[in-house]
Ligand code: ADP
């Protein structure tokens with residue numbers, strides 16, 4: 001082997017500036033590192049407001065203004081020297097360190113790779129002082145200047161003397177995003193401090209939170225409502241492990257494209273790959289493949305159990321009992337998600353019909369040429385199979401709540417001065433008034449001909465322009481896709497008095513019963529104009545009495561300035577008395593010569609509206625109808641009647657001896673009629689009247705993972 005001829009070079013002690021610059025390069029790798037260090041200093045100084053201004057992603061300018069305690073004038077000469085700190089005196093202090101910094105390296109490092117200026121004022125100083133630093137040393141003397149209490153640190157031309165580093169950081173926008181990320185995280189964790197981040201010469205701000213907000217508020221502001229609405233609180237405390245953790249984690253309804261984890265250990269922004277992995281594996285059981293959670297976690301561990309004496313930029317931390325602590329947090333998160341998923345609510349999305357909306361899955365299934373039909377595309381076609389009622393708790397039946405609403409709007413109360421407190425009795429007396437009405441269709445018409453197929457009397461035809469225009473408006477305003485959805489749907493069940501479920505193809509929809517029924521009846525009254533049957537009230541209630549009851553009901557909002565009830569009741573009686581001929585002829589609302597309400601329209605066979613609404617109906621007929629213009633008059637009468645008819649009567653409550661309650665009526669009378677003729681208005685697509693809540697193929701995706 002050839003002998004080494006090279007003579008070893010002499011070892012020299014490096015120049016201090018070179019040492020410091022090397023060290024600085026390690027600590028300050030990019031603008032966001034520098035910012036993090038300086039934000040920690042602001043928090044250590046007790047600031048409640050921190051404003052950051054940047055230019056070119058912090059490479060040109062990074063300015064941080066706080067309202068903390070400031071720096072004493074006598075310290076300004078050495079503040080940027082290496083290993084000068086106000087936070088640590090003895091090595092033992094490290095065991096109980098409560099501040100972010102303690103090594104006194106950050107400012108020193110920055111001054112070695114950038115132009116650094118500090119303007120600061122403590123509460124005791126008369127004025128602020130401005131100092132510039134170069135390579136850890138104060139340049140010249142600190143100069144008095146104007147300034148508010150707190151500290152402003154200005155970092156300019158970062159890495160001006162480290163060209164390789166500067167060239168490596170090519171994209172200011174990338175650096176800017178990292179800065180946004182750091183401030184965002186600090187802002188969520190330190191919600192009692194107000195943060196702002198703006199670009200120089202830019203009016204808007206990229207981050208803005210106010211002091212004394214909550215962590216939820218700041219998550220909503222900074223990460224959006226989609227994240228904030230789905231959060232679950234996580235709290236863990238284990239005195240044995242000397243650990244306390246609390247946080248906000250997304251529930252199973254949130255599915256992010258990437259894992260967002262905000263982790264603070266002893267209020268220090270850090271990363272922990274094992275903890276991240278442990279949490280991601282918990283969520284994997286609940287979320288679809290490729291979907292991730294949002295996790296904000298603040299862990300507090302006894303200071304003597306964390307090795308804080310790691311390099312300032314080493315975000316990865318290690319702590320005593322790491323595995324046990326991670327396991328504890330993991331199992332708590334799992335339990336919370338399990339509980340949340342049993343009461344899982346589907347994120348309701350408005351129906352925005354997809355382009356293939358009309359491509360009905362059942363037609364695909366029936367098509368012989370179609371490719372294989374998967375279970376997820378199978379459609380239940382027999383609505384008698386099973387009803388939703390089977391799964392609902394019978395103890396809270398709607399009839400009971402009807403009963404209580406009946407109590408509030410008791411008709412009995414108005415017929416006599418005495419008010420019975422017995423619920424059942426009241427109900428019975430209401431039914432006395434109305435239950436014996438014979439449903440005698442007095443006219444020959446479409447509605448009756450449904451019931452009586454032999455009836456051959458002709459329909460009356462009206463060539464009224466106003467009527468034609470109103471019918472045209474309904475037609476022109478129809479959403480064809482929704483029309484088909486209703487037409488080809490299967491009724492699944494009533495989830496409440498207000499909402500029903502229907503199925504169309506593989507999709508499940510929920511719709512607002514009152515709104516849909518009201519529109520249906522409006523259209524029906526226009527169609528059956530002059531051709532309705534009559535429901536006779538066997539003991540016709542006086543209009544005056546109905547008006548008085550209505551005014552006594554809170555929902556009708558009678559106010560003293562409207563005039564005395566007695567006067568208004570008489571006016572109503574007179575007004576409707578004058579209109580009785582027209583009301584009877586066109587709408588089958590029958591008012592007899594004594595001004596009693598003798599009949600209401602029969603618009604659907606077997607359908608009686610909720611008779612507790614009679615008083616309100618009569619009041620609205622007088623107050624909401626536009627009597628002067630023909631078109632408006634017909635329009636408003638139909639609207640008022642539709643409002644009255646939208647809710648069916650509950651036979652069960654009225655004790656008619658029938659087991660057919662309101663739900664039965666909705667399913668077997670009302671919904672089939674809606675299916676057959678309703679023309680849904682376009683606005684329903686976006687106003688929440690009908691919503692798609694699930695699609696079978698999507699559910700399969702969810703359950704595949706379980
Ligand atoms: P460390 O934070 O490790 O002490 P730094 O170099 O970050 O070291 O800061 C040095 C010292 O400068 C701090 O100990 C603190 O006394 C002072 N200081 C820095 N920034 C601020 C600030 N924004 N407000 C008040 N004092 C500050």
Ligand code: MG
Nearest residue numbers: 037041101106
């Ligand atoms: Mg510091």
